[in-house]
Amino acid sequence: MLPDWKARKDVKEALRRHLFKENQIGALVPNNKKKRLTIKERAQYCAKTKDVWDIWLHALDLAVPKNNTDEAIVAASFRVSQFRRELAEAGVGSEQIYIYAKLPEVTRASNEIQKRQLEQRLPNPPKTPKHFSLEEGLRRIQNINTTKIPTMQDLADVIMMLSMRPAEVATLCIIHYEPGESNPPEWYKPGYSWYCIRYIKNKGEAKNNPEPRQFLSMEKNPERAKELLTWIQDAIATGKLRNPVYSINGKRSTGVFSKFLKSYGITAKRLRKIGGKHASRVHGGQNPTSQHLEFLSRVAMRHKMDHHNSGMYYAEGDTSDSDLDADPEPEPEALAPTPKAINENTSEIEDIYDLYGSI
Template sequence: MSAIVTKYVAEHELSKDMSNEELSQHAPELLELLSDKLKRDKGRQRFQKGYNFSREQAFVLVPDQRICRSRSRVLPKEGGDEAGEVNICQVSDIIPDGETIEKVKAIGKALTITSPNPVATTSRLSRLRRELRKLNAPEKIISATLDDKTTCASNKIQKERRVQRENEGIDFPDHFSLESVKERLDGYDVSNAPNLQALADVMIMLCIRPAEIKDLRISNGSVTGYSKNREQQDNPRVFRSLERDEERAKLLLTWIQGAISSGQLRDPGVRGVKWFNTFLKKDRFLPETGKPLLPSYLRKLGAVFAVISNGAKNLSEAMTIASQALRHSPDNHASPAQNYTIVNYRKRGQPYDQGEVIKIFDEN
C-alpha cells in the first residue's frame, strides 16, 4: 500500500497545499488502486504520516466507500444498452449539466439496486440529497431522488424492528448498571489518563454517539456540537444527563476529549473501527443472556438512566427528560425517544428476569 501511494504521489505531484477540490479529482483512481478496506486504511495512513496530509485530506483522496461511493451498472437512458458507473462523490460533476434531473434519477436508481434492503436505500438516498444541497442544487433536482414506495417499505421494516426490540429489550450486566456507572463517574480523577472504561461511562453519561465524542460541548445549561445537527445552525439543546452536576459532566467530557486529541485514547467515531466493540464484548461485560452490549446501546442506557436519575414523576416528564438527554429536537412531536428506551432496567444485583423495559409512553 505504501508503494502504491508513494508512486502515485510522485507521478501526480500531489501536495498537502492542494485544495480539497483538486485532491478529490484523484479519488476514483486511488479507489481503484486501493481495492479493499485494509488497503484504503493503510493508504490514508501513508498520506498522513508520510506526506503530512491532514486526516480530512486523506479521506478526500481515499473516501470511505460505504458512504461516499456506490457503483452499479445502470441504464443511462430509457431503453439504452450502454452501462455506466455511478459515484456519489462525483455528483458535483452533473450539477452544471442540462440533463441533471435524469442523471440524478439514474444515481438514485443505482443506489436502490445496490442496496440490500429499503432501509439502506432510504439512508443512501438521504445522503445523496445532502450532497446535492451542499452544491446548492435546486429543490426540483433534490426532489427527483424521493421514492415514496421505498420510504413506505423502509418505515414498515423499521417499525417491525422497533416492535421486536421493544419485546426483547436490551440487557446489561451489573458492571453497567446505573449504580456502577455513577460510582465510577464520581470516582474518576481527571489528573490521570482515562481508559476505555472511562470512555464508555462518559458516553453513557451524555448519551453520546461515537461520531460526536470530539465535538460535543457543554456550556450554560446547553449542549452543542451534536452530530444530528449537521449542516444546520448549531442550535443549543438543553443539558440533561444522569450526572446532574453540569460542571462535573463538562469536566469529564473535556477529560475524554483531551485524551483523544493527544492520542492517549483512540477515537470511537472513526468509521469501521472494531476495537471498541471488542472491549464491550469482554466476558465480564456479557449479560447473562449472552448478548453483548454494542456502542449504540450505551446511548440507550444513558437515556433510561437519565430518566431515573432525574426522578421523572409521570410519562410526560419521562418523555421530556429522555428527549433532552438524547438531544432530540423539541419541535419533533413524533416521540422518537421511545425508540431509545428499550432497556430491560433493573437495579444492581437484581435478577435478570425481574428487569423491565421502561415505558415512557402509552398507547395514547
C-alpha cells in the same frame, strides 16, 4: 451470427495480434458499455443541469429495489436518502429536493417494514449489564474524585454520562449560552442554556463547524458534567489516560477500550445508547410517556431533530432486576419499491435519458 459482445471481443483480440495499441483499439472498437454514475455524481449532474426533472428521474431510479425482499427495499430507501443529502451538498435548493426527491409513499412502505422488524425484536431486547445500570452508573459518577488520575472505568462512566461516541471524548465541549433580547441564533432552543459543540458525525460544512446542540446528560448539573469531561480530556492530553480510539503512537486503535467493555458484554455503541436511555429517565419526570423518553434520549445523543421520527421504540433493554419498561428506539427513514432492478450505488444513465425523452 455472433452476439455483439462476442464479435467485439474477437475483433479486439485480432487487433492485438496485429500489435495495435490499446488506445488505437479503443478508437476502432469503442466501449459501448453504458456509463454508471455514483449517487454523488448523480447529485452533481442534477445541480449542473438545474433541471428538476433530472432530480425526479434519478430519485425514482434509485428507489427501485434489486428485488422484492425487505432488505432490498430498505437499501433502496437509504440510496434515496443519500441522494437528497448529496443534492443539498451540491447546492440544490431544499424546496426542489423536497418536491422532486422525496417519495412519501415509498418512505411509508419501508418504514412499515422497519417498524415490523423492530417490534419482532422487542420481546427479547438486549439486557443492560447491572454494572452499567442507572443506579450503579449514577452512584459511581457522583463519587468520582477529580483530584485523582482517572481510570478506564471513569472513562467509560463519563462516556455513558454524556452519551458520547469514543471519538468525541477528546473534542466534545460543553458551553453556556444566553441569547440577547432579539435575534437569537437558529440553533438556540428556548429553555436550554447549556450546549455541546465539537461533536462527531456531521457532513459537509457542518463537520468542521457543527452548530451547538442541547446539553442533556445523566449528571443534571452541567458544571459538574463539564468538570468531569475536562478532567478526562486533560488526562488524555497529558498521557495519564489512554485515548479510547488512538494508541500511544497516534494510530487508530480501539482495542483497549473495547476489551474493557467486552468483559461486561457490551460495545461502545451500546454504551452510548445506554447513556441516552439513562439520561432520558433522569430528566423524564414522573410518569413520562414513551415518546417523551425517546425525545430526551435523542437530545442526549445530540441527534438532529429537524425531521419527525417515524419510530416509537427504543430497543435497549432494561437490567434484569429493573421494573421499568423498555424505552422506544428511533427508527430510520426509509423508502420503497418500484419495478426495476439496479445496483445499490449506481445505475444506467442511458435508461434515464430514454425515459426523459419519452415524457
